[in-house]
Amino acid sequence: MRENPPAEQRKGIEMTEEKKKGFFGKLVEGLSKTRNNILGGVEQVIHNFKAIDEDFLEELEEALIVADLGVGTTIRIMEDLRVKIKERKLRDVQDVRGLLQEELVEIMRTDQDPYIFERERSVLLVIGVNGVGKTTTIGKLAHQYKSQGKKVVLAAADTFRAAAIDQLVEWANRASVEIIAQGENADPGAVVYDAVQAAKARKADILICDTAGRLHNKKNLMEELRKVNRIIEREYPDAYKEVLLVLDSTTGQNALQQAKQFKEIADITGIVLTKLDGTAKGGIAIAIQAEHEIPVKFIGVGEGLEDLQKFDPVSFVEALFEK
Known part of the structure; x- marks a missing residue:
């Protein structure tokens, strides 16, 4: 005879279900x-x-x-x-x-488990052009991982814009996580080097690096990302490396073009699609996987901290077909 779970456990399960339902409702609405x-x-x-x-x-x-x-x-x-x-x-x-x-x-649907990095000691490189919601995505991920009891360190390696550094510092404070940052125009490689040392010393579960996304200067960006990769491979060889590209879904086919261009210069392992609420161009989630075979791993359907969620193809398509 199966025993019922204790009241506290049932409450936890119900809250998780409630959260899932709440997000599905937002997804239906947003799509x-x-x-x-x-x-x-x-x-x-x-x-x-x-x-x-x-x-x-x-x-x-x-x-x-x-x-x-x-x-x-x-x-x-x-x-x-x-x-x-x-x-x-x-x-x-x-x-x-x-x-x-x-x-x-x-x-x-992807055959591999898209979230292995969450169970390993890992480094997340987050790339994307300005204005797609890259820094906000990092802030929300930091908040969620910290809430799950993980030790998180942020690296402000998008040193091209002072605003990006300030914004990330603000998010780090909100999420109560440590951040490694230097001044505007500092060497991104040096920032990542310092952040890796900090992550190792603090035994951090996850190091999230904000990196530049200046596609108009592809050669420099490629060099910068190569240098950052070399530092991580040399200084933190045991870490699981994940490269997330953040795209603004409201830009539709333009986002598809960005995915193609970034794929040429970085080994992208996943996509974060922001601003899915209120756009008619959410079909981009399907196009990116069909044409570039890069899995969408997170989607954003609102401003709230919990409105960035893991991407589930079944829920997405169900929400799309919901009448």
């Missing part, structure tokens, strides 16, 4: 414009046809391209849909909705 953008056209096509034929599939393809999924992603989706329709001998256009849902989850 409303994206839902209308992607599914509005799809629903129209389904409504206009009685049976699945070539005309229907062509109209569906057009609706997906218009919905900001991009040509490459749409072609991949349509190829897979055609195969499945044939295999399952589908005739009814209504079946395509469920098939599309299934396909989007498949595209975004």
Whole structure:
């Protein structure tokens, strides 16, 4: 006979479930414009046809391209849909909705555990252009990891802008975590070196480094990131290294272009998509994984500290199809 968990444990489970429900609700709400953008056209096509034929599939393809999924992603989706329709001998256009849902989850699902770094002693390099919410993302991650009982150290290695350093210092104070910072235009490599020494001395669980994202000066940025990588590999060889690229989802195809450019200069292991609430361009989450095979690991759907959450493809697609 199974025993019921003690009251305190039940309360903890209920609170976690409540939090999950709360975030799902925010996700459903935040994706409303994206839902209308992607599914509005799809629903129209389904409504206009009685049976699945070539005309229907062509109209569906057009609706997906218009919905900001991009040509490459749409072609991949349509190829897979055609195969499945044939295999399952589908005739009814209504079946395509469920098939599309299934396909989007498949595209975004990753075989590997995306959060190994959270269980290891690790270094997180966070990159991205100015204005995407990079420093805020680092602040929220620092707050969440500290709340989980982890020892966190921040490194203000985006020394190109004094405002970035000040902002990160503010976040470090809010989250009550240690920060290693120098002045504006200091050598980012030196900041990271100091931060690594501090992280080792304090036996930190996680070191999060804010790095510059000046894409217009690609050569310098590449050199800077290489230097930072060399310092981490030399000084902290046992640390698990994670490279997160922060993208602003409101920029749509532009974010896709940024992912392509950053992928050329850095070994990106994951994407953080910010500002998903209130944009019609949330389909970018699907396009990035389909075209660049970089998993989305975190998404932001609001200003609150808890509004940055781990990305779950099933919940995302469910929220997208929620009526």
